[in-house]
Amino acid sequence: MAAPKKSVAKESGQEKAGSPPEFTREQELKALRDMLLIRRFEEKAGQLYGMGAIGGFCHLYIGQEAVVVGMQMALKQGDEVITGYRDHGHMLACDMEARGVMAELTGRRGGYSRGKGGSMHMFSKEKHFYGGHGIVGAQVSLGTGLAFANRYRGNDNVSVTYFGDGAANQGQVYESFNMAELWKLPVIYVIENNRYAMGTAVSRASAQQDFSKRGVSFNIPGKQVDGMDVRAVKAAADEATAWCRGGNGPIILEMQTYRYRGHSMSDPAKYRTREEVEKVRHDQDPIEQVRNRLLASGVSEQDLKAIDAEVREIVNEAADFAQHDPEPDASELYTDIYR
């Protein structure tokens, strides 16, 4: 078993766990399959973007898959998920259909927003996915509002509110932290620290680089988590959901992760070296970690290939659908403005 050789997490973490609890084989297989689906989907999206089938902004999640998959494994039916613009992975993890997401990327009528939202603006009430928001940090207040609604209704749902290391510097994040703790709202703030806010390294933008401490002045507990290890993410998510469901208010999880691709498709990524990216890929890839553990535990290469094939088929079917589905009818221009 090839455990991560060096954690992305620095040693400064507030609570540095040792080795996370092992997954069952079933859990490992599910994590592998869900992460693979995101990766293959994103690779295909990148390809379609290059072909001109996808326009505008397209932010890929490759490298960060363990975060959303590990979090989702700890959630129950009814928990809400909301995130920023790097959202394809979150939607797939929420069990939204790949074809609907891909068709939205290509701006077709079969897309989740009927082609009117695009990469950054997709939603599914059915799957409790609340977007998909293009304004950096805006989803943090909105996610806090989802938690407010849970509290108002007295249910035990938790709002999982994702944002990045860049958004973590926005003012409304702290306004939201204050209200969340003041009112003991059930919200998990998942800070996906992928080390770069677009082209700006965390060290160049953040006075406090330990994001788990960002809630300290509001008495919100926080934890740094190895976001490249899906087991560590799941374990942290289990604790966090229990904390929130126990009526203790919000909690912050800093997920230390890494994005392999540029900020968006148009980002040449000159702000970091190729070696840096290669090293993370080689040493810490979240999918390879699971794959290696499964192989070490006796699962056959053949079985893993079958998973890969199943995922590729879903993605290919989605891509095919997304390229052949018609564009929205012109009459759609004037629908969905009011209800």
Place this chain on the structure above:
Amino acid sequence: MPIQVLMPALSPTMEKGNLAKWLKKEGETIKSGDVIAEIETDKATMEVEATDEGTLGKILIPEGTADVAVNTPIATILADGESAADLAKVSAAPAPKAAEAPAAEAKGDAKAEAPQPAAKAPAAPVNEALPDPEIPAGTEMVTQTIREALRDAMAEEMRRDGDVFIMGEEVAEYQGAYKVTQGLLQEFGARRVIDTPITEHGFAGVGVGAAMAGLKPIVEFMTWNFAMQAIDQIINSAAKTLYMSGGQMGCSIVFRGPNGAAARVAAQHSQDYAAWYSQIPGLKVIAPYSAADYKGLLKAAIRDPNPVVFLENEMLYGHTGEVPKLPDFVVPIGKARIARAGKDVTIVSWAMGMSYALKAADELAKEGIEAEVIDLRTIRPMDTETVINSVKKTGRAVTVEEGWQQSGVGSEVAARIMEHAFDYLDAPVARVSGKDVPMPYAANLEKLALPSVAEVVAAAKAVSYR
């Protein structure tokens, strides 16, 4: 010489108050800082502290007197060595020193709102010019302040629907910065009447998030000026999500609070946002004038499944009007009201602008010009049809607003008239508006910056070639 104690102005918009109680008796010694009386306004009870030392010489306004105008002498204080005999000097003395009540003095001068006979005040909202088609004939009417009408609208909707709640700064325990939410905490409790920190951006976003989850928040901004901190959530999150989600995820939410110029609060606190929000597809924008419309339209806004920007006016909160006594009085969004019928010129206005428009119509009538005054009530969606039908009849139009002219709502009205009734126009549409300056503080400049009845009269005559 004895010192006069004047009825103080306790807020920028206070015009009068009740002298509830004297806490000192005639002949008692008074030190600076002593509380000498209690005054009630429609918002609150406030204590009056002495600023001078001496003996309370004579109480001029007995306790229990209602509606004492700001600046009225209420008592005299005798300085050391003075006696009751000196009181006579006071009655012969000229008007009170302006310096003792600057706010009140400024008010009568600047805002044309004070009820003193000298002030050129637009009267309280006038509903009786034309019956409102929304109100069945013979309906019993009750007189209430606009503040009360708003409160009743919210209370009725909160009783009707458990998903409706209100959040904002000072809405609960303080009973509302402008007392619009008075009593709501007592009736509905802290779960549904929620004081927020002073963080407009954050709590607007929390409100929108709660609305996305299916609740129906009323988000009160202490004034719309502060909502500029939150405008991203109002526009990018609330207004656009339904469209961006292909109709899946809407947002039933009301953003409300006082908009536009209050009195003497200068540039950062005196801005009209009607034009700003009216540009946004996905938002509805309401700016009522009459008490009945305040109530009926707020109820409609709360029920509306879309995000609604509800623009109130602090100057009107204390004004009274007739509100129909109906169990469920709802005014439809998007319908203008002909507030006064006329055949010679159409005056289109809304919100505070109506006070100038109606007053101007009275003036014009004296000169034989019958103005038809249209209260838009809703800025978006705009009831173009009512405006066009009127202009087809009169052939002339004037718009009146307190906001700025460039890209203003009046400009939009003028453009629609040009597009739909060009051939009926006998003159170019005239726009009366706030001047193209930040709102000044000085009383005389503030008055100049706002529109006036005289400007409306002049514009109506100009388009009538009179």
